[in-house]
Amino acid sequence: MARGIYLLEEVYFHPMNSTNPREYLQWLVDYKKEDEQRTDSDAELTKGLSVRSRAIDLVGAFYAIGITGHEQFKAVTLWDCHGxxxxxxxxxxxxxxxxxxxxxxxxxxxxxxxxxxxxxxxVHGTPDLQDLRAEKYTAPFFLHEIAQVRPGAAQDYLAAVREERAPILADHGHRLVGLYEVMLSDTEVVTFWGTDIDSHLETQRAYDAAVGLDAEAAADPRLVEWRKSARQYLDGPWRETLLAPFPGSVLAPK
Structure with missing residues (x-):
């Protein structure tokens, strides 16, 4: 079976008018809902809306939570290329x-x-996003990681995430949504996880407690050990940020 191909897009807005990302995300969600009525082979280039296709599937439309490290304001979209x-x-x-x-x-x-x-x-271990759609899976927040790895180490890093990190985060209320190798390059990876506020806070405090900076929370030393393990694959910065699914989009709670 051929691997799944996806597209992650980051959209920025200037000047800092907070209505711009809302208008953009609403426009995008609305017109892609119309495309749900098409077949995968039915595609056309139209004036004003670019390509109309069900096979270019808007699975995730998110507003970037600026306080977690995003440039403000920003929208993030996740597309599933059927076939x-x-x-x-x-x-x-x-x-x-x-x-x-x-x-x-x-x-x-x-x-x-x-x-x-x-x-x-x-890569292996990544859920099929169409299965998530069929399940009607949603989450109030998504954890989004972009990491720079040593040239050629992308699949090794993602395998380590699958084997070592995923069970840890699952214990802290995070569900794996995607493990992705950035194509047309060999130095970048993306991971996606569904979560909620309480699980996010629990994970942060468990890490703090493990490094001796929170005496009131339960420590999870595995979070610290993972960061040490990850460094053998990394060759630059990694960053995790939070995304809020836009109302009406596929992964957003109803």
Whole structure:
């Protein structure tokens, strides 16, 4: 079975007008709901909305929680390319074939300031996001990690996350959503976890207690040991931040 192919997009807004990310996320969620009625092979490039396709599936639409380390303001979107490289990914590439005029027209012109996309490939142990959809899984918050690894060490790091870290976080109320190797490069990985406020706070305090900085919480030394273990794969910064699913999006609580 071919690996799952996903796209992670970070969208930034300027000036700092807090209505811009809300308008963008609402626009995106609304028009992608209309695409749910299509078949995977039904794709077209339309004026104002770019490519219309069910196979380019908006699984996650999030507002970035700035106090956890994001540049403010920011929206994050997670897309599932049904059919992998030969499915939704191919459809995204086809809109650039001939560089049609519709490609340069958008209903959200002047709303976004800049955006950055990461193509991602799932590794062993990553849940199928379509199975999560069928389960109707939701969470009030998502933990989002981007880490720079040694060249060629992406899959080794993600295997260690699956074997060592996932059981620890599961004990602290986190559910694994994705383990992704950033494609077209060999130095970056992304992980996704569903969680809630109490589980987030419990994990932070368990770490603090393990390093002697919280005498009132129960320590979990495994959190400290994981950070030591992770360093054998890392070759630069890693950062974890929190995301809030936008109301009406697939992973958002009803």
């Amino acid at each position: 992998g490289w030969d499915g939704g990914w191919r459809q995204q590439l086809e809109i650039y074939n001939g560089v049609k005029p519709e490609l340069f027209l958008s209903n959200i012109d002047n709303l976004r300031h800049k955006a950055f996309s990461r193509p991602m490939g799932a």
